[in-house]
Amino acid sequence: xxxxxxxxxxxxxxxxxxxxxxxxxxxxxxxxxxxxxxxxxxxxxxxxxxxxxxxxxxxxxxxxxxxxxxxxxxxxxxxxxxxxxxxxxxxxxxxxxxxxxxxxxxxxxxxxx
Numbered sequence: 001x002x003x004x005x006x007x008x009x010x011x012x013x014x015x016x017x018x019x020x021x022x023x024x025x026x027x028x029x030x031x032x033x034x035x036x037x038x039x040x041x042x043x044x045x046x047x048x049x050x051x052x053x054x055x056x057x058x059x060x061x062x063x064x065x066x067x068x069x070x071x072x073x074x075x076x077x078x079x080x081x082x083x084x085x086x087x088x089x090x091x092x093x094x095x096x097x098x099x100x101x102x103x104x105x106x107x108x109x110x111x112x113x
Contacts, residue, residue, distance in 0.1 A: 003022060003059065003065070004025040004066070005020065005056060005059055006020075008020075008021045008023075008029065008030055016042060017041050018039065018040040020039065020070055021034070021037070035055065037051060037055045038051030051074060053074060053078055053081060
């Protein structure tokens with residue numbers, strides 16, 4: 001069975017919206033599929049796709065052939081994911097240190113008995 005990663009068209013007339021699916025290459029464009037791994041909205045400029053890159057890599061490793069458009073989407077989402085990782089790690093460290101500084105340690109209280 002030849003597996004491909006391709007776009008499945010959804011949405012209304014003149015308002016296309018696509019789902020990125022893993023499907024048998026013999027099945028029709030909007031027919032049976034194996035797994036949905038993302039979405040793509042060509043009408044939106046900028047960040048117009050969401051894709052589970054790990055699942056795409058898994059299927060490519062199993063021999064699935066991505067279409068030209070899906071190959072481009074995978075490349076863009078990989079680039080976006082690698083650009084976001086270095087920024088998110090220092091932000092987490094900064095937020096943790098800010099929380100530690102904001103909460104002073106509790107001083108022991110004396111109780112008269």
